[in-house]
Amino acid sequence: MDRKTARDVYRVMRRIRGFEERSATLFGENKIWGTIHSYAGEEAIAAGVCANLRDDDWITSTHRGHGHCIAKGADLGKMFAELLGRETGYCRGRGGSMHIADTSKGNLGANGIVGGGIPIATGAALTAKQLGTDQVAVSFFGDGAANQGTFHESLNLAAIWKLPAVYVCENNQYAESLPVKRAFAVDDIAVRAAGYGMPGLRIDGRDVRAVYDAAREAIARARAGNGPTLLVADSYRHEGHYYGDPRKYQSKDEIEGWRKRFDPLTDARAWIVDEGIASAADLDAIDREVAEEIDRAVAWADAGPLASPIALPGDVYAGD
Amino acid sequence: MDRKTARDVYRVMRRIRGFEERSATLFGENKIWGTIHSYAGEEAIAAGVCANLRDDDWITSTHRGHGHCIAKGADLGKMFAELLGRETGYCRGRGGSMHIADTSKGNLGANGIVGGGIPIATGAALTAKQLGTDQVAVSFFGDGAANQGTFHESLNLAAIWKLPAVYVCENNQYAESLPVKRAFAVDDIAVRAAGYGMPGLRIDGRDVRAVYDAAREAIARARAGNGPTLLVADSYRHEGHYYGDPRKYQSKDEIEGWRKRFDPLTDARAWIVDEGIASAADLDAIDREVAEEIDRAVAWADAGPLASPIALPGDVYAGD
Amino acid sequence: MQATEARAPAAAREMFYSEALGDALRLEMARDERVIVIGEDIAEHGGAFQVTAGLLERFGPTRIRQTPISEIGIVGAAVGAALTGLRPVVELMYVDFAGLAMDQIVNQAAQNRFMFGGQARVPMVLRTQGGSGRGNAAQHSKSLEAWFAHVAGLKVVMPSTPGDAKGLLTAAIRDDNPVIFLEHKLLYRTKGPVPEGEHLVPLGKADVKRAGRDLVIVTWSREVLFALEAAERLARDEIEAEVVDARTLVPLDKETILASVRKTHRVLVLHEAVKRGGYGAEIAAMIAEEAFDDLDAPPRRLAGLETPIPYAQHLERSVVPQVDDIVRAAKELVA
Amino acid sequence: MQATEARAPAAAREMFYSEALGDALRLEMARDERVIVIGEDIAEHGGAFQVTAGLLERFGPTRIRQTPISEIGIVGAAVGAALTGLRPVVELMYVDFAGLAMDQIVNQAAQNRFMFGGQARVPMVLRTQGGSGRGNAAQHSKSLEAWFAHVAGLKVVMPSTPGDAKGLLTAAIRDDNPVIFLEHKLLYRTKGPVPEGEHLVPLGKADVKRAGRDLVIVTWSREVLFALEAAERLARDEIEAEVVDARTLVPLDKETILASVRKTHRVLVLHEAVKRGGYGAEIAAMIAEEAFDDLDAPPRRLAGLETPIPYAQHLERSVVPQVDDIVRAAKELVA
Ligand SMILES: Cc1ncc(C[n+]2csc(CCOP(=O)(O)OP(=O)(O)O)c2C)c(N)n1
Ligand SMILES: Cc1ncc(C[n+]2csc(CCOP(=O)(O)OP(=O)(O)O)c2C)c(N)n1
Ligand SMILES: [Mg+2]
Numbered sequence A, B: 001m002d003r004k005t006a007r008d009v010y011r012v013m014r015r016i017r018g019f020e021e022r023s024a025t026l027f028g029e030n031k032i033w034g035t036i037h038s039y040a041g042e043e044a045i046a047a048g049v050c051a052n053l054r055d056d057d058w059i060t061s062t063h064r065g066h067g068h069c070i071a072k073g074a075d076l077g078k079m080f081a082e083l084l085g086r087e088t089g090y091c092r093g094r095g096g097s098m099h100i101a102d103t104s105k106g107n108l109g110a111n112g113i114v115g116g117g118i119p120i121a122t123g124a125a126l127t128a129k130q131l132g133t134d135q136v137a138v139s140f141f142g143d144g145a146a147n148q149g150t151f152h153e154s155l156n157l158a159a160i161w162k163l164p165a166v167y168v169c170e171n172n173q174y175a176e177s178l179p180v181k182r183a184f185a186v187d188d189i190a191v192r193a194a195g196y197g198m199p200g201l202r203i204d205g206r207d208v209r210a211v212y213d214a215a216r217e218a219i220a221r222a223r224a225g226n227g228p229t230l231l232v233a234d235s236y237r238h239e240g241h242y243y244g245d246p247r248k249y250q251s252k253d254e255i256e257g258w259r260k261r262f263d264p265l266t267d268a269r270a271w272i273v274d275e276g277i278a279s280a281a282d283l284d285a286i287d288r289e290v291a292e293e294i295d296r297a298v299a300w301a302d303a304g305p306l307a308s309p310i311a312l313p314g315d316v317y318a319g320d
Numbered sequence C, D: 001m002q003a004t005e006a007r008a009p010a011a012a013r014e015m016f017y018s019e020a021l022g023d024a025l026r027l028e029m030a031r032d033e034r035v036i037v038i039g040e041d042i043a044e045h046g047g048a049f050q051v052t053a054g055l056l057e058r059f060g061p062t063r064i065r066q067t068p069i070s071e072i073g074i075v076g077a078a079v080g081a082a083l084t085g086l087r088p089v090v091e092l093m094y095v096d097f098a099g100l101a102m103d104q105i106v107n108q109a110a111q112n113r114f115m116f117g118g119q120a121r122v123p124m125v126l127r128t129q130g131g132s133g134r135g136n137a138a139q140h141s142k143s144l145e146a147w148f149a150h151v152a153g154l155k156v157v158m159p160s161t162p163g164d165a166k167g168l169l170t171a172a173i174r175d176d177n178p179v180i181f182l183e184h185k186l187l188y189r190t191k192g193p194v195p196e197g198e199h200l201v202p203l204g205k206a207d208v209k210r211a212g213r214d215l216v217i218v219t220w221s222r223e224v225l226f227a228l229e230a231a232e233r234l235a236r237d238e239i240e241a242e243v244v245d246a247r248t249l250v251p252l253d254k255e256t257i258l259a260s261v262r263k264t265h266r267v268l269v270l271h272e273a274v275k276r277g278g279y280g281a282e283i284a285a286m287i288a289e290e291a292f293d294d295l296d297a298p299p300r301r302l303a304g305l306e307t308p309i310p311y312a313q314h315l316e317r318s319v320v321p322q323v324d325d326i327v328r329a330a331k332e333l334v335a
């Protein structure tokens, strides 16, 4: 990873963390409706993967989608506006957190169905192959999603068709309250790749460099027409499954221990400073800029008009 | 395999072959309605596996289900009666070929949904485990079914719960017109077992001894509480996908070559005679007995009354 | 099934709808070891809506069997378990996820008995919840009873009160058929009297939740509460609405519904699900067919707009019938 | 969409329904390279019902993309492809398998546009076939239009003639929404005139297939043929039945249906699907609601019995409406 990229991914990770922290606050203030799922702790995955993508590459995301959206270049104001139910939000208040999409940046949407985005990314990769472009499609999904039928069927299709797809499994140790240890009889989810005849790689999802390098190779491979790859990134979510999760299934010790041990931002700060890519003060400056950006974004979002009434059939059907 | 078992499995295979041949004739005479799928060529798999099962063990079967049904001990008369739409058929004419079940022998039914039986066998295995019996559930399914989501989800559940289940994939080289080579990017479907943390074994589905031995071990393992196994039996279907299939996707040479090369009955005859387990004349006698049994079964079926009218709600709902 | 209708027995206790359901599960599990619960997040977490809270401690992890996210695998395993001697209760977290498991529900569970010529029973309950009102948006807010009700071989239950929830769930667990048991996410935290101990409400019996002479509102699930509220408001204008809670959509209690129609001569069929092809159409068509001459006005439907459920709170409310909408429709109907 | 209704153009050719569908696919694939066909058995074999016969040779294996058996994977891939610039036509071999893919159809394809606030289009067609009559039994004979018609975001088409099949499939492929295109297994080998070259029948237009004054039979798919046959028999008894082929269930052409009801004052809604919760309920309820005073008799439904489809031929016929049943119901209705 070059120096500029290092600073860029740090900024992306900070934007994600900041977005999640502010969302938590807004949620606590009852300004956000519904349910939101924090990506805090997993920033290195989205940031490291998307740093290798172009605007015209596609991603599909999950219920825990804010991080992917930001890493793919979304505007924070439009994201907050969506959470606040504004007409100026990405989905005009119709979608909310679990459906934020930004097709202008190739983000085909967060998805409330666990595993629901995997076939969709596969289809996007099919488009690229069919039309002979060199676009790539990346599907982000959780460890839980890796036990869905859609995972199996999609990886097989991508493998036999040699599609330009990369499957990124974010193993954050839990699917809601179910620990991975109880959901799998294998230690390494990446071994499943062999069943489809594609490369599978387990990576450290805390280390954005490791993610970046693995993703770079997988994306290059896809772009060159050499088929799909499965990446499995070990990770940990700092928060509960959703804001408000009582986390009865975790001990305080576990939570605190992991949180400290497993913070991609702390980790990135350390090596960026260590390797002289930027000073602590430089990074602090980034942090401040991001904090200001978030303030501005929230203010902009808050000033937007409420989502307009549903218009039928136009809101539902195209061209009608 | 002991000598008695050898003769028994030979008889079972002959019964299956005879049943399929007679079904073809009846179908050609327009006596059988709907669609039937011949198991000819794959007899060694059902016979070899079911020789290790007790009447109170369960199986789930497929659209190509006659062989499993017979190997699990079904009465040929009731099977023919079902194909002929008689009240005396296993399903009282309501199910037909694709739904023949014989719960008295643990056969939970043929299944018209590719992959549909896999979770059901998994559930049967769960019953055994839950009630603390030592019953085992075996799911038969095709290579095509191994690309269904149900395969993936079920194998994972069985593995994490250590269920007494055995998954038997019959790789007969095709899913309808699609050759396995185009459906998988791996040569050996059994490698998928590793992704679930269960043993996976590829076996020669022509050789009933190989099937028997592998199944014996897998079933014993399941019965002992040591969890599930995936067996993948290489095989070939002698007939088209269904009676009447124009087989445009296969060359004459391929069909004739495989058929000769791959006949579990010829194969079994050879080693049974070679090893002095039975003489050719003994086997001829079995063949004759089976032929007579089939004649009797068809005659009995044909004499049965037509299926009685649908009674509602009683035919659909229990206890109503 | 021996079911005894116990409307207001001696000992009743105020409970949340979620607790009443948990109570039914607890009692049935204690009564019959073949009853097990299978689903996501049902163990330590107690279920997404806390219905199974406490059951893990009581019955242990094999009978409260928490699963990975594998909807078709889980439902299919329940079918197999039901075929072989268990009486599984599956918790599907949101009815919206039924699309993943529909094959096992319809092609297997609903049809096995019929296809096997009567050789099998599939005594299982699929508990799930639907409906809007929590900002969960289009993939977590649907009302899909119409899908299930159209499938021969399924029974379909939608309780509106804690008491009914307990009684109907008990009856569903004891039924030898696959029962789709549809809860509503906004009912879990409603309270009501619930008979203690064994309590059965038989499947296939509607309940007149309020008597009235001017029109009948036929409805179910959360809209029952809205209808009762609307009826109070209408009463102030001297319009007396009868409210029939269908409770069980399959089998449907036509008699109770038709009796109310014959009494009031005007009917409003009300539900949250999308109107187009909703189960209200079945009820309205049935009434039009069987009580045409008793009707003084066209049978009217009030139901969800033809749109996925939007996220924002004000939008969400705008697409499914609210109390105001019911009052307005009722007034038009009796005008 | 610019659609021109071409009822009887100069150049028409007798074709099978299956060929007419193939013709539409061939023309649309030649016209627009973004149109691809995805499905099982569609290549060398030409599709389970021979609709895609010859297309592999013409367009090659990437545009006639034969898949493994992975229904949700395939349908989901089509959704992703549609979102990103292709116009996929999926062939789902039997509508009964929709239960495997329903999540992608409903939670993704139907809702994406809405959920994304209009950012996306999902121009895809899901072609499949249903219905009984070939002894394929309960897992290969269902009629499931009611499921799809209930889903906001889908369009639903069910052609009964070769000409309509071609014209409606062309319109469906050019539509920017997910269209569920439901064929009938016993229509593939029926013949009729089909306009050559480009032929569009707009979605949302019913077709009066026979004029009559005494009652109107509203129906679709294979039952249109039965209704026409019944009408001929009724005519011998001087009962003139109008037959309206709904053709598109969503959007529904209410105007044409209501016009026929206002003219004949009696209506029989007819379909093969299970009556309970069938789409006939929607149409009957709509008529009861909007044309109550025009009706001289209750709106009547004739539809499939509440049972899975049995295997044996005599049983199979006994559970879905046959010509005799229609004649009988019509006579009762006008009596
Ligand atoms: C099909 C489906 N099943 C269940 C759920 C409920 N649910 C939402 S998130 C979640 C856990 C997902 O786990 P994982 O895939 O590991 O993602 P994570 O939340 O850990 O990021 C579950 C079960 C859902 N949304 N969709
Ligand atoms: C879910 C589903 N998809 C498609 C079909 C149509 N179909 C019937 S058999 C078959 C091929 C099955 O292949 P395989 O599993 O290898 O079994 P085989 O026929 O070779 O024994 C297909 C596609 C079906 N019955 N069910
Ligand atoms: Mg996770």
Ligand SMILES: [Mg+2]
Binding pocket: B142, B143, B144, B170, B171, B172, B173, B174, B175, B176
């Ligand atoms: Mg095969």
